[in-house]
Amino acid sequence: MTVNVSHTAEIQHLFKEAAGFNNDQGNPRVKAIMLRLINDVATLIEDLEITDNEFWFAVDYLNRLGGRNEAGLLVPGLGLEHFLDVLQDAKDAQAGLSGGTPRTIEGPLYVAGAPIGEGEVRMDDGSELDHATVMFLEGVVRDSEGRAVAGAVVDVWHANTHGSYSYFDTRQTPYNLRRRIVTDAKGQYRARSIVPSGYGCSPDGPTQECLNMLGRHGQRPAHIHFFISAPGHRHLTTQINLSGEEYLWDDFAYATREGLVGDITFVEDPAVARERGVQGERFAELKFDFQLQKTPRVEAEQRSQRPRAMQDG
Numbered sequence: 001m002t003v004n005v006s007h008t009a010e011i012q013h014l015f016k017e018a019a020g021f022n023n024d025q026g027n028p029r030v031k032a033i034m035l036r037l038i039n040d041v042a043t044l045i046e047d048l049e050i051t052d053n054e055f056w057f058a059v060d061y062l063n064r065l066g067g068r069n070e071a072g073l074l075v076p077g078l079g080l081e082h083f084l085d086v087l088q089d090a091k092d093a094q095a096g097l098s099g100g101t102p103r104t105i106e107g108p109l110y111v112a113g114a115p116i117g118e119g120e121v122r123m124d125d126g127s128e129l130d131h132a133t134v135m136f137l138e139g140v141v142r143d144s145e146g147r148a149v150a151g152a153v154v155d156v157w158h159a160n161t162h163g164s165y166s167y168f169d170t171r172q173t174p175y176n177l178r179r180r181i182v183t184d185a186k187g188q189y190r191a192r193s194i195v196p197s198g199y200g201c202s203p204d205g206p207t208q209e210c211l212n213m214l215g216r217h218g219q220r221p222a223h224i225h226f227f228i229s230a231p232g233h234r235h236l237t238t239q240i241n242l243s244g245e246e247y248l249w250d251d252f253a254y255a256t257r258e259g260l261v262g263d264i265t266f267v268e269d270p271a272v273a274r275e276r277g278v279q280g281e282r283f284a285e286l287k288f289d290f291q292l293q294k295t296p297r298v299e300a301e302q303r304s305q306r307p308r309a310m311q312d313g
């Protein structure tokens with residue numbers, strides 16, 4: 001028989017006091033959320049008969065998770081970031097909003113303020129050219145009627161050949177593999193970059209520690225992140241996951257979705273390579289078009305206000 005005291009008047013009074021219900025200061029929204037959270041944790045402890053050792057392990061785990069700045073990594077790992085996308089899709093469907101490129105998770109590795117270029121940019125700093133494969137990435141941004149959107153901002157970021165991201169990997173130059181591209185009159189964006197590698201959670205980090213206890217790996221397929229925005233259109237957060245990747249449909253972060261697989265092709269032709277300014281004979285091409293939803297709401301043109309990294313503070 002489980003012992004249950006969380007619903008007694010005494011404990012309910014305590015939790016309401018702890019959540020600030022007996023004062024008129026503070027933030028009512030936070031108070032409501034905190035009361036629910038405290039109650040849910042208490043019910044969880046009772047229902048699953050959480051031991052003291054398990055409870056204090058979890059408290060220590062949260063400290064370690066924050067200490068390694070991995071809360072934003074555990075969230076997609078537990079499916080919660082994908083859940084938010086599915087929830088938003090359902091809200092959209094209810095509001096009659098549909099169509100366009102699917103959204104998918106942002107992940108924790110965006111850095112604001114990347115260099116901006118018109119139409120065509122170079123994304124890599126050249127430091128990996130002795131072993132990386134050059135990638136030509138291009139596509140068109142369209143509106144809900146299929147017309148080209150000129151002046152859209154394609155904010156793109158991806159990992160290097162070691163699966164790590166500039167800023168978080170301090171060995172890389174600032175904003176390496178991060179750019180914003182303004183689409184040209186035909187709605188086109190073009191980038192020369194390098195083929196990214198997939199990556200995994202740090203083997204010694206708290207996210208992987210949790211995944212180990214769940215019997216799961218912490219790997220992602222190679223992918224490229226995008227924010228796409230344009231006046232009159234709904235902000236789009238998405239990513240394309242590369243075809244032929246081992247973890248394409250076995251992504252620990254659950255980001256791969258139908259409609260978001262990028263068909264990367266490898267070209268081996270010294271003459272064409274030379275024409276395109278590539279050393280050696282092999283390079284990759286990836287074409288991906290985006291379609292945005294219209295919106296009359298200016299707020300919908302903006303990305304969420306999630307706190308994000310910024311180069312140089």
Ligand code: FE
Pocket residue numbers: 107109223225
């Ligand atoms: Fe990523």
